[in-house]
Amino acid sequence: MATSFHPPQRTLMGPGPSDVNPRILEALSRPTIGHLDPAFIALMDDVKAKLQYVFKTSNLLTLPISAPGSAGMEACFVNLLSCGDKVIVCQNGVFGGRMRENVERCGAQAIMVEDEWGTPVSVDKAAEAILQHPDAVALCFVHAETSTGVRSDAKTLCAMARDAGMLSIVDTVTSLAGIDVAVDEWGADAVYSGTQKCLSCVPGLSPVTFSERAVQRIQQRQHKVQSWFLDMNLVMGYWGGEGKRAYHHTAPINTLYALHESLCIVEEEGLEASWARHQLHHRALVAGLEAMGLSMRVEAEYRLPQLNTVNIPEGADDAAVRQALLSDYSLEIGAGLGSLAGKVWRIGLMGHAASRKNVLLCLHALDSVLRAQGVAVQSGAIDAANEVYHAI
Ligand SMILES: *Cc1c(COP(=O)(O)O)cnc(C)c1O
Numbered sequence: 428m429a430t431s432f433h434p435p436q437r438t439l440m441g442p443g444p445s446d447v448n449p450r451i452l453e454a455l456s457r458p459t460i461g462h463l464d465p466a467f468i469a470l471m472d473d474v475k476a477k478l479q480y481v482f483k484t485s486n487l488l489t490l491p492i493s494a495p496g497s498a499g500m501e502a503c504f505v506n507l508l509s510c511g512d513k514v515i516v517c518q519n520g521v522f523g524g525r526m527r528e529n530v531e532r533c534g535a536q537a538i539m540v541e542d543e544w545g546t547p548v549s550v551d552k553a554a555e556a557i558l559q560h561p562d563a564v565a566l567c568f569v570h571a572e573t574s575t576g577v578r579s580d581a582k583t584l585c586a587m588a589r590d591a592g593m594l595s596i597v598d599t600v601t602s603l604a605g606i607d608v609a610v611d612e613w614g615a616d617a618v619y620s621g622t623q624k625c626l627s628c629v630p631g632l633s634p635v636t637f638s639e640r641a642v643q644r645i646q647q648r649q650h651k652v653q654s655w656f657l658d659m660n661l662v663m664g665y666w667g668g669e670g671k672r673a674y675h676h677t678a679p680i681n682t683l684y685a686l687h688e689s690l691c692i693v694e695e696e697g698l699e700a701s702w703a704r705h706q707l708h709h710r711a712l713v714a715g716l717e718a719m720g721l722s723m724r725v726e727a728e729y730r731l732p733q734l735n736t737v738n739i740p741e742g743a744d745d746a747a748v749r750q751a752l753l754s755d756y757s758l759e760i761g762a763g764l765g766s767l768a769g770k771v772w773r774i775g776l777m778g779h780a781a782s783r784k785n786v787l788l789c790l791h792a793l794d795s796v797l798r799a800q801g802v803a804v805q806s807g808a809i810d811a812a813n814e815v816y817h818a819i
């Protein structure tokens with residue numbers, strides 16, 4: 428007898444996927460229709476308009492790639508780069524390293540600007556690299572580094588690239604809907620994101636947006652894009668503006684219902700209100716963690732509200748603590764990645780998961796698990812968090 432899979436009910440406070448709003452799960456279960464059905468085409472148009480709202484852009488080429496955030500990343504690189512191009516890659520965590528991989532796999536040369544993990548991309552170092560390599564075609568960086576919980580100065584970096592005649596490629600997978608992402612105001616050229624972080628949707632789609640400059644470069648390429656699936660010249664034929672849509676691939680119909688629902692939720696709340704909510708719960712979480720005697724990894728100025736890196740306290744067993752949180756509280760938090768493995772926990776407050784209920788659950792669970800495992804913590808975490816809530 429075949430047995431259906433019934434996943435456990437978790438609270439997802441890691442680096443993604445984040446808790447999915449039940450409204451989105453309900454949207455997923457609506458009837459599947461054809462991907463060229465007029466009703467579906469209308470939905471696609473609305474998804475594009477809503478993505479323009481969350482990205483704060485009027486870019487016509489704004490759509491979800493039919494694959495997770497990593498595919499949006501790859502789409503930006505393979506469409507804009509050609510063999511032999513030079514690209515400045517700013518790296519201050521795991522995902523900057525993946526940008527480098529993408530550049531090199533395009534046969535392009537990556538000029539690395541490296542910053543310590545846990546600090547933002549250095550604007551000065553990036554400026555120096557631009558001076559040294561005026562022939563670079565693009566500057567790329569991660570706005571919100573999920574591996575460290577750091578926000579970099581996207582506005583300044585994009586402006587520097589533009590002034591130097593370079594394109595900017597920006598990773599906003601974790602930032603979109605959690606903190607301000609302002610594609611047009613920044614003058615960013617190729618920007619990608621994901622659905623399972625602050626949009627609180629199911630994983631599997633990657634919203635992207637390209638400026639007019641970027642579109643021109645894609646249309647004027649000398650050589651075909653190396654990836655057939657991600658070639659925006661072809662994808663545009665299906666997702667493109669007016670007129671008839673040509674079959675390219677079968678869109679993930681129901682997942683697009685889910686994305687649409689999640690964008691409706693963001694619109695209803697309002698972008699600014701969503702950022703403010705992330706900020707509030709972040710402040711409460713940090714107040715609670717610090718009251719316990721734990722310390723945050725990142726300087727306050729650069730912290731991401733949606734991804735909190737906290738130093739693992741002396742004497743705590745990283746894996747055992749996370750395991751106990753999962754088995755005793757059905758609560759998932761993230762481990763450290765790369766050079767921060769074993770040194771930090773990553774507590775996500777993304778989208779639907781950024782709530783008072785989750786902050787208080789996490790503080791209570793962490794407090795009791797640490798005590799049970801013999802780690803000395805101070806009391807008062809819940810009170811400290813509630814003080815933040817009562818002050819508003
Ligand atoms: C999660 C993430 C990605 C990759 O997204 P997937 O949906 O896992 O493919 C890329 N960049 C950053 C900054 C991320 O946090």
